[in-house]
Amino acid sequence: MTSAPGRRSSTFTRLLRHGFTDPSAAERLLDTDGLTALRNDPVLLEALGATADPDLALLGLVRLLEAQSGATARQELLDTLIAAKPLRDRLLGVLGASAALAEHLARHPSDWQALVTYEPRDLHPGIEEFERGLAGATDPVSLRVAYRRCLLSIAARDVCGTIEVAQTAAELADLATATLRRALGLAAAAAPEDAALCRLAVIAMGKCGGHELNYVSDVDVIFVGEAVDGGDEGKALRAAGRLAAHMMRICSETTVEGSIWPVDANLRPEGRNGPLVRTLASHLAYYQRWAKTWEFQALLKARPVAGDPALGEEYTTALQPLVWQAAERENFVADVQKMRRRVVENIPAAEIDRQLKLGPGGLRDVEFAVQLLQLVHGRADTSLRSGTTLDALKALAAGGYVGRSDAAQLDDAYRFLRSMEHRIQLYRLRRTHLVPEDEADLRRLGRSLDLRTDPVATLHREWKRHASVVRRLHEKLFYRPLLDAVAALAPGEARLSAEAARERLVALGYADPAAALRHLEALASGVSRKAAIQRTLLPVLLGWFADSADPDAGLLTFRKVSDALGKTPWYLRLLRDEGAAAENLARVLSAGRLAPDLLMRAPEAVALLGDGDGGGLTPRSRAHLEQEVLAAVGRADNAVQGVTAARGVRRRELFRTAAADIVGSYGTESQPAEADQGALVDLVGGAVSDLTAATLAGTLRAVVREGWGDTLPTRFAVIGMGRFGGHELGYGSDADVLFVHEPREGVDEREASEAANKVVSEMRRLLQIPSADPPLLIDADLRPEGRSGPLVRTLKSYEAYYRRWSLVWERHALLRAEHVAGDEDLGRRFIELIDPLRYPADGLDDEAVREIRRLKARMESERLPRGADPKLHAKLGPGGLSDVEWTVQLLQLRHGAREPGLRTTRTREALAAARAAGLISEEDAATLDEAWVLATRVRNAVMLVRGRAADTFPTVPRELGAVGRYLGYGPGHAGDMLDAYRRTARRARAVVEELFYGGS
Known part of the structure; x- marks a missing residue:
């Protein structure tokens, strides 16, 4: 039947006015037989227009009417819809929000009547009501039908706004509880002999345990089993395992009616590798000895829901004390924060901007922040021990652990994000946490949240606003109350007690x-601009300090730097306005002693940490450094001042x-840690070597200016040897x-020699003047005749010596020789002189190779401390720097x-060249390179952490942890670091044994 053109236009x-996006299709549906009443009833059209998706609601209603068993049933439904507004709003609201529930109603057309029974006095059913609704289910298929019928009643009240999001989540958890009980009953009925052997308790975890379940979510559980009346424990556990597995299948498997939800038992001890069911004693032993931090965090929501209630209560009574002791574990906060970061890192890049749950500013940020505060302060304050996020947040605010306005904003944002999540899942009843991209889906989602004016744009705006609030408060929440304990607060804000602040600092890893x-207090108290800015900065700085091995040192040094620079306008502006500066400063100040000590000697160097005119963190070239140093020396009044200026640049x-x-x-939030560790080694080695060369050039210029004016009687050059010549100096290397x-033309050789010796003597003296800076020691022991020979020789003297007397070890040492300062032409001619010695045309004879091997073995035995x-x-250890370098140098x-x-x-260049020439296999070259890079980073790390050079790992736990953090190992994983070093060195030593000691 087709409407007349006039009526069609009016309809x-x-x-269109009622919100239909495809009014033509809707009009065709309304023109079908039996639906004239719908088309002509303004009340029904208005009710359809009030739904999230009027087109979807109308289609669902038409399908439901078509599914009724005859005209009488159809008319009964229509009459009830027109007469009863509560039913009309519920049914049409569901049909406009959930295509999946519309399909359920089309398959089970009488289930709409379940919505009639929920009048105002019955609006909040609990577990018992849901159990009655599921009682008739005798198999998995009928259980799914009954479950969907109960779900229909929750969804109807949810979309109509009769219950709010927290009540919806609680009812979904209660329905899950009733479903688990019924499924366990079906499993027990199928295997009564198993049920007679054991007591089995089902412990809900996660959102089900916390009474905050989604429409579609895994239901996390843990199973506890015991024998009945002292029976055989092994048989009882096997029987309990069969019952538990059957119960999981009943809920999880897909039938003609779809599935309910997966039951996930992977939160149990040992996860998938552990037994499905354990005794209470076994659970307790595991958590006391082996459990990781995240497992205690998960237990916060544990709640017995099905099976033997007494056994379930015994489980929670026994385990809860361990939950509230978790914050006392070493690295507790760092472990939880690391797990949160790992979750974010594992989100596919294409999804991160659509993630409601896991992404930054998502639901998990709220939950983690709340759980951390609960576990830290819940030890002493039992009011915080709730498994429900919003209840716990309310208790934290009431206890003064979170500011009331912060808690209110977080509560509001969490409710909005959970509502979005619910409505997204409700549409297809699929497990997802991604915001849709399709315009129609976004429009329906926005309208379902009562955003009726420009729903898509408004939804995006509100979502981003709430996510921004969550992200900001997540970063602030764990740290800011510490400041509230010592600084003036805004009126009405909560204030942590000194004891609560102390607890939180200890949990963060502060030793004092x-x-x-x-x-x-010193940093944040008062009304000055400096204090105000630092109150803004400190919450996140405290977090960055806590991410290091020595938070106390980081905070102390930050106070010292701020005391030195706090009145300098650019300092606070740098930290406040330049994104990288504050985080870079926090990382640097808490990583060890060397960098803070250098900074305290020159606080203005903090400008280098920003992105502006300070030059950033890219090391300067040797030419640039030498130019600056020589200019500074040129401005000095004497040699001491000149070297002091050079030291300032250094x-x-x-x-x-x-x-x-x-x-x-360490990496930063915006820039992950450097993946190529070799690049960092090359950066440090090149930068420190270039800086040392520039410093020597400046010292040489200062000495010559003071003693001889512009021209020294003899040309003079400095040749770098060892790591210096190899561009591989570490922070503490000599x-x-x-x-x-x-001698210059016309200058007596004796006069020239006296001048050269005086230059060397003065350079060494000036560089050894006591200073708080890292020392720069000149070591000339690789010269001909070693310590017995003259400190400086003429080029002709070197030539005569090397021609007549040079030993194998001297040729070996010359492999690293490179001109670094002084007369360039003289330096070039020295290199030309030694090239035939270090790269002999005929290679090495067998005796020379044996000599080098003897020298290496002797060094290993004599020099190791x-x-x-x-x-x-x-x-000097097996697989260490010496092993790799001597192997490469022999080649x-x-x-x-x-x-x-x-x-x-x-x-590294020589090793790569040897590989390219086929002198060493690619695999062996990679093994040696990895070992050399790791050993070099260990030495650099020790210097950064301790402020003094060493070739072995520290023994002090905090220093060892700091070295581990530098090398990429998180808190508590120093043992893993040492094991990894031993493995790497062992592999390298095997290559050295073959190539250096045993190969041809």
């Missing part, structure tokens, strides 16, 4: 909470390099050098004349 207009509180640039190294190793000179663990000695001595790529002073 079309009304449908009393001192930390004093620092916070101090600043060492800080720049150390900061770049730390930030690259500078191995040779000094060479050549007494009591040191050889396997953990980064320089250079043998093949350097024929392979130009081997003629380099740099270990």
Whole structure:
């Protein structure tokens, strides 16, 4: 039947006005036989227009009417809809929000009557009411039908606004509880002999345990079993396991009626690898000895829901004390925060901006923040021990652990995000936490949340606003109350007690909470602009400090830097306005002693941590450094002042390099940790070597200016040796050098020699003047004749010596020789002189190879410090720096004349060249490179952490943890770091044994 054009136009207009997006299709549906009453009834059209999706609601209603068993049943439904507004709103509301429930009603057309029974006095059914609704289910299929019927009643009251989101979640959890009980009853009825052997308790975890379930979610459970009346425990547990597995299948398997939800038991001890059912004693033993931090966090929501109620209560009574002791575990907060970061890192990049649950500013941010505060403060305050997020948040606010306005904003945001999640899942009854991208889906979602004016744009705006609130408060919530304990608050804000603040600081990893509180008070108290800005900065800074191995040191040094620079306008502006600066500063200050010590000697170097004119953290080139140092020396009045100026540049640039190294190793929120550890090693080695060369150039210039004016009687050059010549200096390395000179034309050789020796003597003296900076020691022991030989020789003297007397070890040492300062032409000619020695045309004879091996073995036996663990000695231990370098250098001595790529002073370059030339396999080269990079990073880490050089891992736990953090190991994983080092070194030593000691 087709409407007349006039009526069609009128109906079309009304449908459009009522929110239909496809009024033509709607009009065709209304023109079918038997639906004339719908088309002509303004009440029904208005009710359809009030739904989330009027088109969907009308389609569902038409299908439901068509599914009725005859005209009488159809008319009864229509009459009831027109007469009863509560039913009309519920039924049409569901049909307009859920295509899945519309399909259920089409398959079970009498189930609409379930909505009639829920009048105002019955609006909040509990577990008993749901159990009655499921009681008739005798198999998995009928259980699914009954479950959907109960779900229909919850959804109807939800979409009509009769219950709010927290009540909806609680009712869904109660329905899940009733369903688990019925499923367990079906499993027991199918295997009565198993049921007679055991007591079985089902413990709900996660959202079900917390009374805050989604429409579609895994239901997390843990099973506890015991034998009946002292029966055989093994038989009882096997029987309980069969019952539990059957119960899980009943809920999880897909039938013609679909599935209910997966039952997930992976939160049990040992996860999937552990037995499905354990005794209470076994559970208790596991949690006392083996459980990880996240497992105690999960137990916060544990609640007995099905099976033997007494056994379930015994379980929670026994386990709850362990939950509230979890915050006392070492690295507790760091473990929880690391787990949260890992969740975010594992979100596919394409989904992160659509994630309601797991992404930044999502539901999980609220839950983690609340749970952390509960576990920290719930030890002493039992009012916080709720498994329900919003109830716990309310209790935290009432107890003063969270500011009331913060709690209110977080509560509001959480409710909005959970409502979004509910409505997204309700549409298809599918488990998802992604905001849809389709315009129609977004429109329906927005309208379901009562956003009727421009629903898509308004939804996006409200969602982003709430997510922003959550993200900000998540970052602030754990840290800000510490400031409230010591600083003036806005009127009406909550205030942590000193004891609560101390507890939270201890949980964060601060070893001296009393001192930390004093620092916070000094930084944040008062009404000055400085205090106001620091109150803004400190919450997140405290978190970054806590992410390190020494939060106390980070906070103390920050106070010192702020005391030194707090009145400097650019300092606070830098930290407040430049995104990277504050986080970089926090990382640098809490990573160890070296960088903070350098910064305290030159606080203005904090400007390097920003993105602006400070130059950033990219090390300067050698040419740039030398130009600056020479200019500073040129402005000085005497040599001492000149070297002091050069040291000032060195101090600043060492800080720049150390900061770049730390930030690259730790990473930041916006920039992950540097993946290529070799790149960091090369950066540090090159930067420190260039800086040392520039410092020596400046010192040489200062000495020459003071003693001789513009021109020294002899040309003079400094040759870098060892790690210096190889561009591989560490923060605490000595500078191995040779000094060479050549008398200028017309200058007596004796006069030239006296001048050269005086230059060397003065350079060493000036550089050894006591200073708080890391020392720069010049070591000339690699010169001809070693310590017995003259400190400086002429080029001709070197030539004569090397021609007549040079030993194998001296050729070996010359492999790393490179001009670093002074006369460039003289330096070039020295390198030309030694090239035939270090890259001999005929390679090495067997006796020379044996000599090198003897020297290496002797060094290993004589130089290793007494009591040191050889396997953990980064320089001299098996697989350490010496092993790799001597192996590479033996290849250079043998093949350097024929392979130009081997003629380099740099270990990694030479190793790559040997691989390219086929002198070493790709696998062996990679093994040696990995070991060399790791050993170098260990030495750098120890210097950064302790402020003094060493070749072994620290023994102090906090220092060892700091080295581990630098190397990428989280809190509590120092043992893993040491094991990894031993494995890497062991593999490298096997290659060295073959190539250096045993190969041809």
